Amino acid sequence: MKFFIDTANLDQIREANDLGVLDGVTTNPSLMAKENIRGAENIKKHYVDICNIVKGDVSAEVIATDYEGMIREGKELAALHPQIVVKVPCTKDGIKAIKYFTDNGIRTNCTLVFSVGQALLAAKAGATYVSPFIGRLDDVSTDGVELIRKIVDVYNYYEFSTQVLAASIRHTMHIIQCLEAGADVATCPLSAILGLLNHPLTDIGLQKFLDDYKKVNG
Numbered sequence: 001m002k003f004f005i006d007t008a009n010l011d012q013i014r015e016a017n018d019l020g021v022l023d024g025v026t027t028n029p030s031l032m033a034k035e036n037i038r039g040a041e042n043i044k045k046h047y048v049d050i051c052n053i054v055k056g057d058v059s060a061e062v063i064a065t066d067y068e069g070m071i072r073e074g075k076e077l078a079a080l081h082p083q084i085v086v087k088v089p090c091t092k093d094g095i096k097a098i099k100y101f102t103d104n105g106i107r108t109n110c111t112l113v114f115s116v117g118q119a120l121l122a123a124k125a126g127a128t129y130v131s132p133f134i135g136r137l138d139d140v141s142t143d144g145v146e147l148i149r150k151i152v153d154v155y156n157y158y159e160f161s162t163q164v165l166a167a168s169i170r171h172t173m174h175i176i177q178c179l180e181a182g183a184d185v186a187t188c189p190l191s192a193i194l195g196l197l198n199h200p201l202t203d204i205g206l207q208k209f210l211d212d213y214k215k216v217n218g
C-alpha cells in the first residue's frame with residue numbers, strides 16, 4: 001500500500017518525506033486555504049514546491065465546476081509538473097472531464113466519492129485514482145472502511161485499473177483498516193502516519209536494552 005500525506009503544509013510534507021516512506025501528496029482547496037496560499041500564481045508555485053520535495057504523485061484540485069472550466073484548469077495544472085495528478089470532483093461534468101483527461105494522457109484523482117456507484121463511474125471514465133472519503137462517512141454514522149472494501153472487491157472482480165485511494169483518514173487505526181480492506185493508497189495526516197510508530201512495548205524494550213548495556217559498559 002502506498003502512503004500519501006494529506007496536507008499542503010510544506011514542513012509536514014518534508015517531515016513525512018524525511019521518513020523515507022512517502023509515496024505522494026494530496027491537497028484540496030480547504031488544505032491550501034489553511035496554509036493561506038492565495039492567488040492563481042501562488043497556488044501554482046505551491047504545487048511545484050510540493051513536487052520538488054516529494055518524488056511521487058501530487059494531487060492538485062480544480063476549482064471550476066463546469067466541464068470547460070475543469071478542462072482548462074486541469075490542463076494548466078497538469079502542465080506544471082509531471083508529478084501532478086488532476087483532482088476532479090465526482091459530478092456529471094467531473095466524470096466527463098476525467099474521461100477527457102484520460103483520453104488525453106492526463107492522470108486524474110476522482111474526489112468526493114461516497115458510494116460504489118460513484119466509484120464505478122470514476123473507473124469507467126479511466127480515473128487513475130478514486131478517493132472515497134471514509135472519515136466523512138464515519139461522521140454520518142456510515143462505515144467508511146466498508147465502502148473501501150466494497151470498491152476494492154468490485155474493481156478486482158471487473159479488473160478496473162483505477163487505484164483506490166482511501167481519503168479523509170482521521171487516525172492511525174483508519175490506516176490499518178484500509179490496509180486490511182485492500183486499499184491501494186492511504187492519504188493521511190502526518191499525525192496518523194507517526195501514530196503507526198507508537199507502541200509502549202517498543203519504548204519499554206528500548207529502555208531495558210539501554211539500561212542493560214549501561215550496567216556492563218558504564
Ligand code: E4P
Nearest residue numbers: 006026028135136167168169
Ligand atoms: C484528500 O484527498 C481529501 O481531500 C481529504 O482527505 C479530505 O479529508 P477531510 O474529510 O478530513 O477534509
